[in-house]
Amino acid sequence: MEKQKQTEISELGEFGLINHLTKDFPLRNPQTRTGIGDDAAVLSFGDKEVLVTTDLLLEGIHFDVRYVPLKHLGYKAAVVNFSDIYAMNGIPRQITVSLGLSSRFTVENIEQIYEGIRLACEMYGVDLVGGDTSASASGLIISVTCLGEASKEEIVYRNGAKETDLICVSGDLGSAYMGLQLLERENQVAASAGKDFIPNFSGKEYILERQLKPEARKDIIYELRKAGIRPTSMMDISDGLSSELLHICHSSDVGCRVYEDRIPIDYQTAVMAEELNMNLVTAAMNGGEDYELLFTVPLTDREKVERIKEITMIGYVTKPSLGAALVTRDGGEIPIRAQGWNAFPTSSDLVGARNPEMESSSELESEIKEKENQ
Amino acid sequence: MEKQKQTEISELGEFGLINHLTKDFPLRNPQTRTGIGDDAAVLSFGDKEVLVTTDLLLEGIHFDVRYVPLKHLGYKAAVVNFSDIYAMNGIPRQITVSLGLSSRFTVENIEQIYEGIRLACEMYGVDLVGGDTSASASGLIISVTCLGEASKEEIVYRNGAKETDLICVSGDLGSAYMGLQLLERENQVAASAGKDFIPNFSGKEYILERQLKPEARKDIIYELRKAGIRPTSMMDISDGLSSELLHICHSSDVGCRVYEDRIPIDYQTAVMAEELNMNLVTAAMNGGEDYELLFTVPLTDREKVERIKEITMIGYVTKPSLGAALVTRDGGEIPIRAQGWNAFPTSSDLVGARNPEMESSSELESEIKEKENQ
Numbered sequence: 001m002e003k004q005k006q007t008e009i010s011e012l013g014e015f016g017l018i019n020h021l022t023k024d025f026p027l028r029n030p031q032t033r034t035g036i037g038d039d040a041a042v043l044s045f046g047d048k049e050v051l052v053t054t055d056l057l058l059e060g061i062h063f064d065v066r067y068v069p070l071k072h073l074g075y076k077a078a079v080v081n082f083s084d085i086y087a088m089n090g091i092p093r094q095i096t097v098s099l100g101l102s103s104r105f106t107v108e109n110i111e112q113i114y115e116g117i118r119l120a121c122e123m124y125g126v127d128l129v130g131g132d133t134s135a136s137a138s139g140l141i142i143s144v145t146c147l148g149e150a151s152k153e154e155i156v157y158r159n160g161a162k163e164t165d166l167i168c169v170s171g172d173l174g175s176a177y178m179g180l181q182l183l184e185r186e187n188q189v190a191a192s193a194g195k196d197f198i199p200n201f202s203g204k205e206y207i208l209e210r211q212l213k214p215e216a217r218k219d220i221i222y223e224l225r226k227a228g229i230r231p232t233s234m235m236d237i238s239d240g241l242s243s244e245l246l247h248i249c250h251s252s253d254v255g256c257r258v259y260e261d262r263i264p265i266d267y268q269t270a271v272m273a274e275e276l277n278m279n280l281v282t283a284a285m286n287g288g289e290d291y292e293l294l295f296t297v298p299l300t301d302r303e304k305v306e307r308i309k310e311i312t313m314i315g316y317v318t319k320p321s322l323g324a325a326l327v328t329r330d331g332g333e334i335p336i337r338a339q340g341w342n343a344f345p346t347s348s349d350l351v352g353a354r355n356p357e358m359e360s361s362s363e364l365e366s367e368i369k370e371k372e373n374q
Numbered sequence: 375m376e377k378q379k380q381t382e383i384s385e386l387g388e389f390g391l392i393n394h395l396t397k398d399f400p401l402r403n404p405q406t407r408t409g410i411g412d413d414a415a416v417l418s419f420g421d422k423e424v425l426v427t428t429d430l431l432l433e434g435i436h437f438d439v440r441y442v443p444l445k446h447l448g449y450k451a452a453v454v455n456f457s458d459i460y461a462m463n464g465i466p467r468q469i470t471v472s473l474g475l476s477s478r479f480t481v482e483n484i485e486q487i488y489e490g491i492r493l494a495c496e497m498y499g500v501d502l503v504g505g506d507t508s509a510s511a512s513g514l515i516i517s518v519t520c521l522g523e524a525s526k527e528e529i530v531y532r533n534g535a536k537e538t539d540l541i542c543v544s545g546d547l548g549s550a551y552m553g554l555q556l557l558e559r560e561n562q563v564a565a566s567a568g569k570d571f572i573p574n575f576s577g578k579e580y581i582l583e584r585q586l587k588p589e590a591r592k593d594i595i596y597e598l599r600k601a602g603i604r605p606t607s608m609m610d611i612s613d614g615l616s617s618e619l620l621h622i623c624h625s626s627d628v629g630c631r632v633y634e635d636r637i638p639i640d641y642q643t644a645v646m647a648e649e650l651n652m653n654l655v656t657a658a659m660n661g662g663e664d665y666e667l668l669f670t671v672p673l674t675d676r677e678k679v680e681r682i683k684e685i686t687m688i689g690y691v692t693k694p695s696l697g698a699a700l701v702t703r704d705g706g707e708i709p710i711r712a713q714g715w716n717a718f719p720t721s722s723d724l725v726g727a728r729n730p731e732m733e734s735s736s737e738l739e740s741e742i743k744e745k746e747n748q
Binding site for chain 2: 017108134
């Protein structure tokens with residue numbers, strides 16, 4: 001490698017890096033409608049538009065095989081890609097799966113991964129159409145690409161949110177993150193307790209399932225269509241609500257107000273946060289991996305949205321000059337900051353699964369406390 | 375992981391493993407025309423068909439950054455996917471690129487990879503439309519997915535070869551493999567000679583370029599169209615001529631005869647084989663990474679094919695009962711065996727780049743010698 005200025009990746013961060021690297025790539029083909037910058041690319045080959053999304057899952061970064069069953073891993077690898085297609089208001093149709101496998105994996109191990117992928121394909125009506133399988137020098141690598149379709153009129157981008165639109169989320173938030181905390185805690189206890197330790201997950205099944213076997217919100221997409229609602233903007237919550245809200249605000253050139261007391265949180269998530277002495281709102285705002293849908297609808301659709309189960313209105317879209325803020329229970333406002341999961345942590349310890357930037361989360365936490373104590 | 379029978383992946387081999395894993399995946403969507411089993415999947419979303427192919431490149435398995443410049447690596451990662459689309463008689467249109475990067479890679483390193491990708495996209499008129507970038511626990515991971523298009527009538531599969539068809543290849547074979555041997559030899563010499571060693575690649579530029587910066591045969595696809603030739607079957611030569619001939623014979627249910635003295639080999643390839651005391655035909659038949667096109671045309675197209683530069687007729691298609699065989703210079707016949715690159719070598723030494731099964735190659739070599747000495 002030549003001697004020249006060398007910049008650590010963490011200086012730019014994941015999104016900064018992607019922007020930096022892809023700025024010199026023009027789009028040449030009329031069949032390419034939208035490239036980088038949304039949940040999926042939009043291509044046009046005929047009367048329907050084709051959506052493409054891809055995800056790379058790496059052992060030691062995105063998952064830990066010590067506590068993630070391989071079947072669940074296969075299921076999740078497929079479903080998180082389906083979620084990206086739904087987030088465009090499209091229907092996933094095909095996936096390709098590439099696996100890199102170190103020598104410690106056996107055929108039976110890989111069968112389990114494929115069994116999970118097969119189940120996900122069955123549940124969501126998707127076809128496995130290709131892939132690549134190779135030895136890897138170390139660890140397990142899963143690369144999934146998903147294609148979906150939608151008519152031109154159906155596709156929902158991140159950039160359509162308008163002032164006064166209502167901000168909605170499906171399901172509840174923070175549960176997948178709390179499931180991960182639980183798995184990591186039990187794994188640590190197991191390591192010190194030795195062979196006889198049996199983890200107790202009783203009463204925590206929901207948060208575990210949210211972490212290990214997440215679902216994509218196909219049901220919400222169908223409910224919205226049935227109700228005649230076309231969101232003005234939409235994305236799935238993979239990096240955390242804060243991060244995704246900022247993506248929508250940035251792409252749509254708007255601001256937002258989201259109410260702390262409207263954020264949907266499950267009972268088990270709350271109990272687990274209490275047990276671990278963690279701030280609940282922080283987990284819900286920045287936890288990530290929820291794979292719920294975040295979307296905006298015109299104010300006039302309020303009643304229609306209210307009639308759909310599992311959708312919560314959490315706030316509204318403002319003009320851009322007001323910025324993005326969380327409104328606390330006492331009416332104070334805290335600016336929402338980009339946090340999410342950091343794909344390039346500055347510290348070198350990548351033990352366990354994904355490594356959130358908890359410094360900034362604690363910052364939000366103390367700001368919330370401060371506001372609440374005023 | 376549960377206790378049950380555990381099977382080493384090498385027992386099944388790459389193709390056996392893929393067949394084994396994907397046999398339970400039905401195709402559910404009418405938009406999916408063809409799934410696994412060709413150079414690319416064929417999907418149908420409108421008047422044009424969409425082609426999808428994906429490749430996973432792993433450090434320590436597929437490349438060695440000690441002697442592969444990162445820019446070349448990016449270029450090659452893109453081009454090998456374009457080659458798969460051309461091999462279906464399609465035109466590549468879009469790619470997604472996912473990178474896994476260990477902490478030793480800097481922003482400048484990744485810029486070089488993207489510079490290579492950008493150049494490939496420019497040369498072949500392809501749009502970068504998405505991807506994923508993440509830290510990796512170790513090594514560099516490149517996963518590329520390419521989409522292309524073709525009309526239904528244009529697409530050429532592996533399964534259309536008919537008895538008496540002519541077998542053709544573009545360019546020459548074995549040169550990329552000899553380039554790799556040269557790089558590995560110089561790398562070993564450099565390791566023992568220390569810092570002051572300057573490798574001498576003079577007179578070997580062509581084989582080096584074939585290994586480091588391969589091209590996809592876009593030109594041949596255009597020439598064939600211009601001449602009004604539609605191949606009856608086609609694939610690209612990534613794993614070696616022997617392996618690809620058997621794929622076409624198997625998919626088309628035919629046999630073949632390929633003439634040793636018709637296999638196109640470049641002068642530099644021959645010189646390098648001589649230097650390294652390796653069998654030239656073995657390198658050409660099993661070397662891999664040539665990214666030339668192997669295709670069959672009806673006998674009636676013979677004159678049209680002869681007029682196209684850089685296409686060589688190497689043999690003809692027979693009825694299946696005759697099997698696949700190489701006809702040696704003296705008129706003897708040696709059965710062609712599946713060899714190619716083994717993605718799951720049985721030995722654990724994965725030093726350097728791809729690890730061909732040279733045992734079986736030496737078998738071919740000794741068989742050829744035997745025939746020649748008769």
